[in-house]
Amino acid sequence: MWQQVELALSQSAHRVLVKLAIFLPALVALLLALIILTAIGAGLAALVRRFLTAAKFDERLARNAIAPISDWSPANSPTALIARVVFWGCVIVGCFIGISAADAAYPGDSQVSAYIIPYIARSVGAVLILIAGTVIARFLERSVLIGAVNAKLQYARFLSLGIKWLVLVLTAAMVLDHLQIGGAVVELAFGILFGGIVLTLALAVGLGSRDIVSRSLERSTTFDPIPVDPDFKSTPTETLRHF
Amino acid sequence: MASTQTNIASTPMPPTGTMPASAPGTATAAGSLLVSLVPLAPEALETMLANLSLAFAGETVLVATPDAAPQLSSDSPLRLLPYTVTTVSTTPWILTAADYLNTYKLAQENRASACVLLGAESQTLHPEAIRALGKSALQTDLTTAHYNLGPREGLVNSAILYPVTRALFGTRPRFPLAIDLGLSLRMAERLAAVAQRFTAAGQNDAFLWPLSEAAIAGYSIAEVNIGPRVLPQPVTPDLNTILTQIAGSLFADVDAKASFWQRARGVQPPYPITQSAPVAEPPPDIASMLEAFRFAYTNLHEIWSLVLPPNSLLGLKKLSLLHPESFRMPDNLWARIVYDFILAYRLRTINRGHLLGALTPLYLAWAASHLTLISSGTAPEKHIQDVAVAFETDKPYLVSRWRWPDRFNP
Numbered sequence: 001m002w003q004q005v006e007l008a009l010s011q012s013a014h015r016v017l018v019k020l021a022i023f024l025p026a027l028v029a030l031l032l033a034l035i036i037l038t039a040i041g042a043g044l045a046a047l048v049r050r051f052l053t054a055a056k057f058d059e060r061l062a063r064n065a066i067a068p069i070s071d072w073s074p075a076n077s078p079t080a081l082i083a084r085v086v087f088w089g090c091v092i093v094g095c096f097i098g099i100s101a102a103d104a105a106y107p108g109d110s111q112v113s114a115y116i117i118p119y120i121a122r123s124v125g126a127v128l129i130l131i132a133g134t135v136i137a138r139f140l141e142r143s144v145l146i147g148a149v150n151a152k153l154q155y156a157r158f159l160s161l162g163i164k165w166l167v168l169v170l171t172a173a174m175v176l177d178h179l180q181i182g183g184a185v186v187e188l189a190f191g192i193l194f195g196g197i198v199l200t201l202a203l204a205v206g207l208g209s210r211d212i213v214s215r216s217l218e219r220s221t222t223f224d225p226i227p228v229d230p231d232f233k234s235t236p237t238e239t240l241r242h243f
Numbered sequence: 244m245a246s247t248q249t250n251i252a253s254t255p256m257p258p259t260g261t262m263p264a265s266a267p268g269t270a271t272a273a274g275s276l277l278v279s280l281v282p283l284a285p286e287a288l289e290t291m292l293a294n295l296s297l298a299f300a301g302e303t304v305l306v307a308t309p310d311a312a313p314q315l316s317s318d319s320p321l322r323l324l325p326y327t328v329t330t331v332s333t334t335p336w337i338l339t340a341a342d343y344l345n346t347y348k349l350a351q352e353n354r355a356s357a358c359v360l361l362g363a364e365s366q367t368l369h370p371e372a373i374r375a376l377g378k379s380a381l382q383t384d385l386t387t388a389h390y391n392l393g394p395r396e397g398l399v400n401s402a403i404l405y406p407v408t409r410a411l412f413g414t415r416p417r418f419p420l421a422i423d424l425g426l427s428l429r430m431a432e433r434l435a436a437v438a439q440r441f442t443a444a445g446q447n448d449a450f451l452w453p454l455s456e457a458a459i460a461g462y463s464i465a466e467v468n469i470g471p472r473v474l475p476q477p478v479t480p481d482l483n484t485i486l487t488q489i490a491g492s493l494f495a496d497v498d499a500k501a502s503f504w505q506r507a508r509g510v511q512p513p514y515p516i517t518q519s520a521p522v523a524e525p526p527p528d529i530a531s532m533l534e535a536f537r538f539a540y541t542n543l544h545e546i547w548s549l550v551l552p553p554n555s556l557l558g559l560k561k562l563s564l565l566h567p568e569s570f571r572m573p574d575n576l577w578a579r580i581v582y583d584f585i586l587a588y589r590l591r592t593i594n595r596g597h598l599l600g601a602l603t604p605l606y607l608a609w610a611a612s613h614l615t616l617i618s619s620g621t622a623p624e625k626h627i628q629d630v631a632v633a634f635e636t637d638k639p640y641l642v643s644r645w646r647w648p649d650r651f652n653p
Contacts, residue, residue, distance in 0.1 A: 139594065142546065146600035149542045150483045152535055157542050241396040242482055242610070243336070243474075243489075 026105035033098035034091070041090025045083040052079040095120055126178045133171025137164045155204055162201045169193050276377050277305040277355035279346040281335065281363055282328060289313060290366040295321055298370035299377065307349045324349055330447050334488075335363050336475035338422050340438035341447040347435030350428060357381045358431050362422025363475040372423075372469035380425025384462035385453055387416040388423035388469045394623040396474075398610050401627045403490060403581060410578075410634035411497060411504040411641075412458040416466040419454045420489070423469060426453075430462055450492040459503045486606060487599040494588040494599075501589075505642050532611040533570060537563050539604030546601050550587040555579050562608060572612035574633035580605055581634070582641040590648055 052058075057079050099117050141164035148156030173190035176182050182189075276299075283291060288310050295306060299320050306321045309328040315321055326349060332339055338360060350358045357380040361368065372388075379386035390397070400418060408419040426434065433456055441449035457464050477485045497504070540563040548556060558576040565571070584602050588595055617623045 142594070142597045145542060146546070146597055147483075149539050150535075150600060150603050152531075152538060154538075156538075240398075240614075241393075241474075241476065242398045243400070243477055243485060 022105060026102035029101035029105055030098035033101050034094040037090050037094025037097060041087040041094070044090060045087040048086050049079055049083040052082065092124060095124075122178055122180070126175045129178060130171060130175050133167060133174070137167035137171065140164065140167055158204060159201065162197055162204075166194065166197050166201075169197065275356045276302075276381065277307060277324075277346070277350045277353060277358045278373075278377070279307040279342070279349065279358055279360045280309075280365060281332075281338075281342060281361070282309050283363075283366060285310070287364075287366040291361075292321060294366065294368065294370045294373060298373040304377070305349075305353055305355055307346070324353060332448055334448050334450075334477070336422075336477050337420065337450060338362055338424070339447060340441040340449040340451055343431070343434040343438040343451055344442055346426070347428075347431040347438075350431055356428055358426045358428070360424045360426060364473045365423065367471075367473040368423065369470050369472075372467070372472070375467045376423060376425045376469065379465050379467050380427065383425070383465040384427040384430040384460075385457040386425030386465045386467055387418055387421040387454065388472075389417050389466050390421070390469065390474065391471055392474070394617050395614065398613065399486060399489060399606070401613070401623075402577070402606060402609050402630070404493060405627070406578070406631040406634035407493060407497065407581060407585075408452070408454050409631050410638050411507065412455045412500075413507045414454045414458050414464055416454060416464065419452060420450065422474070423472075424453060425465075425467070427462070430457060430460075433457075433460055433462075450489065452493065452496045455496055455500055455503075458507070459500060482607075483600060483603045486603055487596065490584075490602060491588075491595065491599050494585050497585055498589050501645060505645065529567065529570075529611045529614055532607040532614075533567055536604045536608040536611065539601075543601055543604065546593065546597065547605075549592055550598065550601070551580065551583050555583060559605075559608075567611075568615070570608075570612055570615050572609050574630045575637060577609050577612075577630065578633040578637040579640065582637060582644075585641065586644050586648065589645070 058077055061078050096117060099120060103116075141160045144163045145156055145160035148159050153159065169190065173186055173194075176186045278295060280288075280291060288308065292306070292313070292315070295304065296319055302320050304321055305324055307324040307326055309326055311325075315323065326345060328341075328345075330341060332341065342360065346358050346360050349355075357377075359373065359377050359380050361373070376386055376388065397418075400420065404419045405417055408414055430453070434451055434453060437451055437456060438449075441447070441451075454464065479485060540559060544556075547559070551559070555576060558573065562570070562572055562576075584598060587593065587598055592598070593601075613623075613626060616626055
């Protein structure tokens with residue numbers, strides 16, 4: 001009995017040690033690939049930045065006056081944007097290579113990378129969706145806020161916050177769906193939240209703009225043309241001209 | 244000065260100061276002056292041609308018009324040059340890149356030595372004014388029109404365009420975006436070269452800033468008082484859209500010409516202030532302007548704080564608490580605000596569309612302050628000149644922060 005327990009324990013310990021012996025080189029391979037590709041990425045980014053700076057890329061782009069890329073670039077520099085894209089591209093490639101290398105360290109029947117790589121790819125996609133969603137939410141929030149303030153809508157802040165959270169909720173649902181987390185619960189929760197926000201906004205805008213809408217409807221239903229007095233001369237009631 | 248690279252054929256020009264001059268009353272050489280018109284209604288075109296005949300009686304003048312021109316009598320001094328407008332302008336109330344390009348091409352093809360470019364509603368110009376523009380165009384590289392506007396007109400020009408252009412480029416003319424211009428051929432060529440960059444990018448309706456171009460090239464600049472004139476108004480009455488368009492174009496021009504204006508020195512001599520009748524009462528729009536500003540202060544404070552330094556924000560806070568009758572935005576505060584917005588435009592602190600949208604309520608605050616001030620008896624022109632001086636005084640701040648944007652800024 002005791003011998004059997006001892007044998008089972010020693011076999012377990014052996015298996016743990018074997019797994020550890022396989023896992024550690026795999027981890028080292030992964031880290032090594034990641035570090036090397038990160039270093040290459042940093043080098044390439046520096047090279048690209050130096051080359052584009054020497055070529056006065058930012059100035060050329062600004063001079064062409066057709067540079068929507070500049071609006072998306074960090075700290076006013078399209079050069080910085082391209083350099084960062086190069087760097088992070090290398091880091092992601094490093095991740096993939098590292099996982100493949102780790103997979104190679106396992107015995108032939110192991111298919112770790114077959115599961116992990118697609119999930120990493122999904123995670124990268126999810127992170128990109130999250131970043132894009134956050135940027136779009138902030139952009140739309142400010143656009144709506146400024147537009148509504150200039151239109152003197154009293155519920156400007158409320159409207160902008162509603163738009164922001166609408167986009168953020170949509171982004172969160174997309175991220176979770178992309179990562180295959182939550183399943184039907186996320187869809188249901190998203191539907192309820194999204195519908196709730198839209199309904200709230202519709203009620204707020206509808207109630208707030210009641211007078212405007214009724215005036216607009218009155219105007220559109222008045223079909224009788226007003227008779228024109230030939231002697232009538234319009235008097236300028238407002239002499240203010242901004243231009 | 245390096246010449247701009249374009250694919251417009253270069254025209255040999257006489258050196259500066261040797262532009263052909265015509266003394267009053269003497270006949271201009273055939274084809275020496277080209278008057279370029281924008282599209283006009285048939286009746287307006289007839290009036291315009293009659294005015295041109297009066298303005299240049301006894302001289303031969305080329306008139307470029309995109310409209311179907313009526314038959315002229317054989318003794319008319321005008322020689323019509325019909326041309327085809329390729330694209331319909333969405334901003335017919337202002338001269339656009341396509342107008343400058345058309346004018347230069349026609350001037351070059353017809354060997355004109357100077358051009359007069361007249362904007363919309365030009366039939367309301369007095370013949371003497373047209374003559375003065377034409378005469379000045381033959382003697383000076385750039386002649387801009389000086390309009391006699393009412394105290395409540397042209398406020399964007401008074402608040403932003405004039406003071407910024409004067410302070411940064413050291414130019415004197417009061418209307419940087421004038422729609423009636425006299426151009427020497429080399430000035431027209433330079434403007435056409437700039438215009439071609441825009442038209443090549445499909446931006447036919449882009450605005451050009453002739454004063455800054457002339458200042459950079461070191462060309463001579465003059466201003467002609469053209470008296471009363473009906474100024475066309477934007478088709479879209481939305482202030483926010485138009486202000487974004489105009490201020491965005493000016494800020495982009497300032498950004499593009501930074502290497503020049505950082506070096507440019509000089510303070511303009513005091514402008515002659517015409518005594519206008521005091522404005523009796525504030526217009527009713529002041530209340531809505533103040534309301535717009537106060538509403539924006541409570542909602543856009545977060546966005547303004549990304550652009551403006553704490554000192555300016557404090558100034559705005561004090562302003563938001565003032566009563567309508569004592570509402571007065573200090574000139575130096577307004578100058579600082581505009582400069583900070585120019586800096587933010589350059590640095591892309593926030594999206595440029597958002598930035599220019601956030602400027603609108605501040606401009607309305609300035610306009611309300613200006614209107615309140617002139618209703619209390621101050622001459623409108625005096626206040627406008629004071630604002631321009633404040634911009635000149637504060638220029639070192641802009642230059643300093645342009646060079647070192649991250650420097651501590653209280």
